[in-house]
Amino acid sequence: MSDLLRLATAGSVDDGKSTLVGRLLFDTKSVLADQIDAVTRASVDRGLSTPDLSLLVDGLRAEREQGITIDVAYRYFATPRRTFVLADTPGHVQYTRNTVSGASTAQLVILLVDARKGVIEQTRRHAAVMALLGVPRLVLAVNKIDLVDDAAGVFAEIAAEFTELTTRLGWAPEDVVEIPVSALHGDNVASRSENTPFYDGPSLIEYLESVPVDADSSGPHQVGLRFPVQYVIRPRTAEHPDYRGYAGQVAAGAVSKGDEVVVLPSGIRSTIERIDTPDGELATAQPGRSVTLILTDDVDISRGDIIASAIDAPEPLDSFDATVCWLGDKPLRPGARLLLKHGTRTTQAIVGALLERFDEQNLAADPDPESLALNDIGRVSVRVADPVVADDYRVNRHTGSFLLIDPSGGNTLAAGLVGDVLTAVEVGTEAGS
């Protein structure tokens, strides 16, 4: 099984996120001597007496000038037990779109709060975004625990509030943990600290090393094969005159030699003759694996089609409801004509009605909004020119997600989630309160 964990950080400004990431890199010995030297030199230049670990990660000129993180950055660290890819996302409200980017592929998110401030509006906003995106697990790092009197009481209070929030948002208690840390001093980051006798759980790194990782992080539910065709491989060489393979990455389910499949949206049925890779044939390929499928029949398939298991093939949709996180600078209004990219298919789309706007402060929905502004999350109805073969986002993150793209400028305007994801979060709200 893959020993790779993809995680993201989130938190508000000045809660010490960059310092925590710097500390994770430092304590896992992922920072090498020349990088430490550079940070030490820069810290001395700024008049600091100890190295500022946040300088390990805030790499852009503007970030160092302002002392904040602007853009999502990717960090790599490893322990003997696991390799980590960490998306370090900024906390400023104006950069929520980067938080969404970082969390869209995360199997786990570390949310930070400052122990002196506790759970604040930005924590709630981020937790709500994580719930929508279906992030499987959360860690709340209660940072600067060394700066509060009665650390035990403060930690217990924050942990209880966070547990209540995440339960309302739909997480099971075993998928959420709270850890008191001091990123500055390293308490409970790599090893358990004697300064927090009230806490008997794992250190942050111990938890990250041992938390179960589903090989398929795409969703909690099992569906049959979903294989978006990326590219048709036709060598037309002397050696392979008749080769016709459908190249792609397994998005959900698994595929095995001999499986009955259906090609969507055409509905043509066939059978998997073999699963090709340059290293030889595979008997089975699971999600995440890039392979080339050979079918027993000579059927017309092109980029954008989906090969799905015949048993539970999804219906191609001409229109559907979706939750969107609006990332564009100009607001979304009803009737907007955009491009929609789902899997390997890009098609024209019209956003019909704006059904709801989600208020991240009290987790309530505002019906029938006039527009969705930057960072707003809402529910919309979408009509597409070519049918989309999608699953509900809660069933599968890969086949349930899409982008909305500006047809003129080409910018990515929205992260889209197929189905009533927003409503599901609200239902959780009502059930818990």
Place this chain on the structure above:
Amino acid sequence: MSTPVTETESAILASLEDFDTLAALESEAIHIFREVAGEFERPVILFSGGKDSTVLLHLALKAFWPAPLPFAVLHVDTGHNLPEVLEFRDRVVEKYGLRLHVAAVEQYLADGRLTERADGIRNPLQTVPLLDAIADNRFDAVFGGGRRDEERSRAKERIFSLRDAFGRWDPKRQRPELWNLYNGRHAPGEHVRVFPLSNWTELDIWRYIARENIDLATIYYAHERPVYQRDGMWMTPGSWGGPRDDEELVVKSVRYRTVGDGSTTGAILSTAATNEDILAEVAASRLTERGATRGDDRVSEAAMEDRKREGYF
């Protein structure tokens, strides 16, 4: 909800065990190559003869196997290459029947479009020939072997990185990159830099080279070579100048960790002659590859960011 369609549970379990970190990184890179092939008109792969671009090429060949590579390769030649690197480049081009474009800094110096810098370092001079080659050939997607673990501003780089008509990178105006849905749309004149190795580390690269038995330029393996010391790096004598009067030429057992401009890229003292030796050496090293051997990244805190803003990789 239905059960997965599979032959047997045990076949799935067996295939899960094979799908380790390197296999996941390989699949991700192959997916990226195929997305670009599916959506762009004229992609090209940057090929320097270095280990990252050699791995990049290996993955590209795998992505389209058994069909030939649907892309050309582009070498930005600073004129300061070690002969072994050029020999390797030509050998690879010959072996796979690749279409090679060369953008030569020397030509720009000869006809006056560029001027040699006072320090003789040519890495910064690569940007203009690179951007001209992209414009002249109307390349719309340019693959590079950049990894996010190399440098702090690289850590902020998207896998699909939009560049304007001047090739510039603006870190504040990057597109959000969501799930594995890459947005390659661009206006005429703009292009996209694509980094399939974004999520690889130096150690992943070496583990993969060892596992796939990938042929590399010989300078990556320990060999005896006359070298001189400058700024704490072991430099090879060449047309770029050196050794100076106060620099002594000595024969040492060395190897290169990165391939770059000969005037600013140094070798390290090493006896690591096999992939296994190198894996052990890289794992134990207390210096990053750039910190150890790349003078150009030491210029300022934001040297790489500044060059990327100008259109560099």
